[in-house]
Each structure stands twice: as structure tokens, then as C-alpha cells.
Amino acid sequence: MANQPYFEEVDPGDEFEESWLAETDHVAAYVDMNMGGAGAAAGRFTSQEGAESVGMRKPIVPGVMSMCILTRLVTDWMGPQGKLRTIDVDFRRPVEHGDQLRALGLITDTEEQDGAGVVKLDVYLENDRGERPLQGVAVVELPRQG
């Protein structure tokens, strides 16, 4: 089982990150798995023609799929005993097929709530053009030591 961070071990300012390449095959598989009923509306996610039909230069990644990558960042970091309470994301720019992205997390606050160790994080995706297409906040409960 993965490493387990404890509430007492983390501090505001701590950072962590993962990387993700928005591969066309993976986007197509995600759309097929989750958006099978979206029909032509899903074209902007899967084809150049579909993207251009709505004024985009390249096919894009569904917002919720990009949010899943930020969620993966948090669940990988929080260990098996961590609990993700909420994740709240704003979509600022499209993520395009082929984008190489960094998923980053920054601890902004730690607080004991009714005995639970609650950690607040800023999370965001950064592309190789220096843009942040997704930004958000996650709230996680970490186990206590002892």
C-alpha cells in the first residue's frame, strides 16, 4: 500500500505534483465510457472537424476528465487512509489534445475539526504554454498519529 501522510506531518506551503499527457486515445476512451449519449456534442472532444465546428483550433479534453486528473493527484497524495471531502474546480481555458500538463497541489491550511485532521489544498493544472486551464480547491481529511 502507498505511503501514508499523517495530519501532524503536513504544513501549509508543502507542495506536490504529478504529470499527465492528454493523449487522444485516452480522451476518446473516456468519452466513449462516460459520454456515449452525447452524440455530435462530443465531437469537439474527439475530432479535429468537431473542434473546428465550434470554433476551436484543436479537439479538447472534457472538463470533468481534466478534473479527474486533479482528483487523482490528491488521492495519490493523501494515501489509503485519507478521505477526499470536496474538490471544487474552475475551468479557465481548454485543455487540448497533446497537452503535456503538470498537476500541482499546495497545502494552504490545516485545521482540527471535531478531532479530524482537515487539510485544505490549492490544486491546478499547468500546461506547457505556462497557462493554468484548471484551478481549484480540495479539502481532505488525513489520519491522526497515535
Add this chain to the structure above:
Amino acid sequence: MTTEQPVFEYDESIIGKEFELGSQEITRERIRRFCDVLGETNPLFTDDEAAAAGPYGSVIAPPGLVYSLQLGQGPDAKVKFGQATFHAGERAELHDVVRPGDTVTARQKVKEVFAKTGRSGTMVFVVRRTEFTNQDGVLVAAVEQSMVHREVNRG
């Protein structure tokens, strides 16, 4: 930000009405496929043996699998404003885990429709809330999705 409200139309009677979107069994195979596509390597989601020794006693579904479920067409607020619609934000609350063999049911309502006018123009926001329950009626997750309608500057 100004306080002047723009003129837009929508179906006010839809606010707060709940619609069942459908149900789906979350199979072990579906969890495996989701993990392959999203690059999940967390043993809680991918490794039956390791997960059996973990806090839940079995593999569980990644949170993203649950809030990615699109089980049907939701209620339409019939907003008449602007020429473009885009996805502005998403807020997920995770209440309980989903295990292989659980059946998840989604219910959705339009929570609110409101306008904002700022430097970049007027935008109309439609907020939908979807709640996911398991076969025992336990709330496992909820998602609030914000869609924005706006006018396109053709100048």
C-alpha cells in the same frame, strides 16, 4: 461589477424539480477500465490484494469515476441568452465509497439560474446539482456543475 441585471429568459418552473437520470452497476471491470484511461495507480483502486488489506476491505471506485457518470439528459432551464455556452466549474462532494457491484443512481435538479455583468460582458449561469446514491439509498457523492451562457463579441 455592476448591479444592473441583464434581460434574459428561462423556465423558472424547473428550479428545484428533481429528475432521475438513471442507474448503473459499477462493475470491477468498469473500475479497471477507468483506471487504465485515467492512469490511476493507487492500489485502493487497482490492486485487489492490497486493497483487501486496506481500510475498506476491497477495491473501491476512484472518486472521479462516480462524478464522471452521465446517466441521462438532465432538466433544461431553457435559457434564452447569448450564442455560446461553456462549462465554468464543477464542485464534487464525496460522502461515501463505491465498491464493485454497487448500483449508483443519479438524480438531478436545476439549483439556480442567475446573471452577472462584469468587464467582459454579461453571463448567465445555470447551476445543476446531481446527487448519486447507492442501492441502499446512501448518498455517495454530489456534484454541482456551473454552465455559462454568454454573448459572443462579433466586433
